[in-house]
Amino acid sequence: MALQEIKVPDIGDYQDVEVIEINVSVGDTIAEEDSLLTLETDKASMEVPSPQAGVVKEILVNLGDKVSEGTVVIKVEAVGVEPEAASEKQPEAKADSTPAPTSTSVQVVPVIVPDIGDYDGVDVIEINVSVGDVIKEEDSLVTLETDKASMEVPAPNAGKVVEIMVNLGDKVSKGDVIIQLEQSGGNAQAPVATEAPKAEAKQEVPKKEVPKKETSKPAAAKSVVDPVAHTSPVHASPAVRRLARILEIDLKKIPATGPKGRITKDDCNNYIKNAINKVQIGQVSAGSGLDLLADPVVDFSKFGEIETQPLTRINKLTSKNLHRNWVKIPHVTFYDDADITDLEDFRKAKKAVAEKVGVKMTPLIFLIKVAAQALKEFPRINSSLSADGEDLILKKYFNIGVAVDTPNGLLVPVIKDVDQKSLFEIARDFMDLVNRGREGKIKPDEMKGACFTISSLGLLGSTGFTPIINMPEVAIMGVSKSAIKPVWNGSEFVPRLMLPLSLSVDHRVIDGALAAKFLTRFGGMLTDLREVLL
Numbered sequence: 001m002a003l004q005e006i007k008v009p010d011i012g013d014y015q016d017v018e019v020i021e022i023n024v025s026v027g028d029t030i031a032e033e034d035s036l037l038t039l040e041t042d043k044a045s046m047e048v049p050s051p052q053a054g055v056v057k058e059i060l061v062n063l064g065d066k067v068s069e070g071t072v073v074i075k076v077e078a079v080g081v082e083p084e085a086a087s088e089k090q091p092e093a094k095a096d097s098t099p100a101p102t103s104t105s106v107q108v109v110p111v112i113v114p115d116i117g118d119y120d121g122v123d124v125i126e127i128n129v130s131v132g133d134v135i136k137e138e139d140s141l142v143t144l145e146t147d148k149a150s151m152e153v154p155a156p157n158a159g160k161v162v163e164i165m166v167n168l169g170d171k172v173s174k175g176d177v178i179i180q181l182e183q184s185g186g187n188a189q190a191p192v193a194t195e196a197p198k199a200e201a202k203q204e205v206p207k208k209e210v211p212k213k214e215t216s217k218p219a220a221a222k223s224v225v226d227p228v229a230h231t232s233p234v235h236a237s238p239a240v241r242r243l244a245r246i247l248e249i250d251l252k253k254i255p256a257t258g259p260k261g262r263i264t265k266d267d268c269n270n271y272i273k274n275a276i277n278k279v280q281i282g283q284v285s286a287g288s289g290l291d292l293l294a295d296p297v298v299d300f301s302k303f304g305e306i307e308t309q310p311l312t313r314i315n316k317l318t319s320k321n322l323h324r325n326w327v328k329i330p331h332v333t334f335y336d337d338a339d340i341t342d343l344e345d346f347r348k349a350k351k352a353v354a355e356k357v358g359v360k361m362t363p364l365i366f367l368i369k370v371a372a373q374a375l376k377e378f379p380r381i382n383s384s385l386s387a388d389g390e391d392l393i394l395k396k397y398f399n400i401g402v403a404v405d406t407p408n409g410l411l412v413p414v415i416k417d418v419d420q421k422s423l424f425e426i427a428r429d430f431m432d433l434v435n436r437g438r439e440g441k442i443k444p445d446e447m448k449g450a451c452f453t454i455s456s457l458g459l460l461g462s463t464g465f466t467p468i469i470n471m472p473e474v475a476i477m478g479v480s481k482s483a484i485k486p487v488w489n490g491s492e493f494v495p496r497l498m499l500p501l502s503l504s505v506d507h508r509v510i511d512g513a514l515a516a517k518f519l520t521r522f523g524g525m526l527t528d529l530r531e532v533l534l
């Protein structure tokens with residue numbers, strides 16, 4: 001079936017209007033009237049509706065592109081609609097300006113709704129000034145909305161707002177008074193029309209009697225909308241869109257409280273406030289019962305001889321990070337012993353080969369490799385919570401951090417793309433990082449980007465411990481000292497080399513069942529390394 005080109009319709013006397021949202025993807029099945037793109041001028045945003053139903057086959061514009069009337073934006077495979085139906089939905093734009101006459105006295109002049117094309121009874125959806133505000137020429141006074149465009153009415157002159165003549169939800173038409181403006185040099189003889197907002201005109205009646213698609217919720221039903229509920233195009237004025245862009249917020253995530261599901265400036269501000277609160281929640285507000293007491297100040301010398309050693313920069317940083325991670329993350333630690341008898345035989349058999357190529361093969365190298373494979377099999381553990389707590393970010397790469405004890409304190413260098421490296425390559429990279437870490441020559445970038453951390457106490461001892469998760473990772477593996485233990489094989493106890501594993505998980509992201517499965521699988525791969533190949 002031939003592809004149908006959809007063009008930018010008549011958008012008045014605008015040229016090179018920016019594409020600020022693309023509301024469809026290739027492969028989407030769209031209905032007539034579905035919004036394809038959102039365009040934005042400095043005064044209005046407007047959606048380009050589809051003139052027909054079909055399947056989107058090609059998108060010919062990118063965000064930020066400038067388009068004009070006639071630009072082909074999308075190609076669709078039409079579904080049961082004549083080709084000439086395309087690109088017939090035509091918003092139009094008009095501009096007009098009536099400069100205010102001047103006089104030397106201070107005058108109060110009414111500011112009226114300018115020419116807004118052939119609209120009548122347009123909703124006032126935002127009032128952007130208050131009585132007493134001193135405003136500049138071009139400041140936005142109110143935002144009006146039709147069913148396809150929102151438009152701001154700019155101030156024709158600088159002055160002071162002395163009265164607001166409209167309320168939210170009022171319907172206004174050309175010539176209606178919006179505000180009373182006190183201005184020097186003004187003249188009260190005639191109302192002042194603002195420069196006309198560039199508004200799109202009413203849509204032509206569709207060929208077929210298809211009921212218009214309702215993309216917004218009724219005003220009464222949406223005092224608070226779930227942020228993820230914006231599946232259809234979001235509705236917001238140009239000023240709000242600008243604000244969201246400055247604050248780098250995805251409009252789709254902002255709960256809308258304005259008329260017809262519109263996102264208001266307050267919605268933007270509230271979203272930011274909530275995000276900040278969530279980030280700060282780890283510092284726990286007063287009265288919650290979790291307020292931390294101040295550290296006790298004690299003169300220890302009263303009790304005996306003391307020596308004061310300043311903490312290193314790394315000590316201080318580690319202490320702050322560990323404290324934050326411990327307080328903010330609900331840790332749960334799972335313990336298990338992995339049978340590494342065969343792994344150890346293999347490792348010892350390959351020790352000489354490893355030395356020949358200049359690397360040291362400790363059990364840790366195998367643990368790093370197994371960690372990458374286990375993360376591949378359990379994608380949720382290879383994730384991070386977004387800082388605002390709204391999303392889970394799943395990673396498709398497998399970088400493993402390893403805690404390293406250095407003379408200056410604990411460092412966590414990161415071995416990148418472990419899944420793509422051989423055991424010798426991992427050992428070589430790790431040795432290099434450890435050596436440079438201990439010499440103070442490691443770069444900050446080499447300690448970033450880990451998906452999961454291993455903290456091995458190796459020969460140092462212990463049978464288990466609670467490793468603290470390295471935020472924003474969601475799990476960490478603690479490794480204690482291996483020991484020969486009697487293991488029942490179904491008919492007798494046999495001596496096996498058992499490696500204690502302690503897996504701490506962030507319980508906000510990982511539940512107990514998932515953690516237990518991950519740990520069992522991790523241990524299973526250490527027991528039989530062939531599993532890593534699967």
Ligand code: CAO
Nearest residue numbers: 362363364403404405434455456457458459479480481482
């Ligand atoms: N059980 C028994 N033996 C182990 C072992 C284990 N879990 N892990 C390592 N070993 C053995 C090694 O095989 C090696 O013996 P061989 O020379 O006979 O092979 C020996 O212990 C020494 O290993 P290593 O410590 O030199 O090397 P590694 O790869 O095991 O560890 C490193 C390297 C950098 C992780 C370690 O030196 C280190 O700094 N650990 C401290 C980690 C830490 O402090 N974590 C924080 C804990 S909680 O805050």
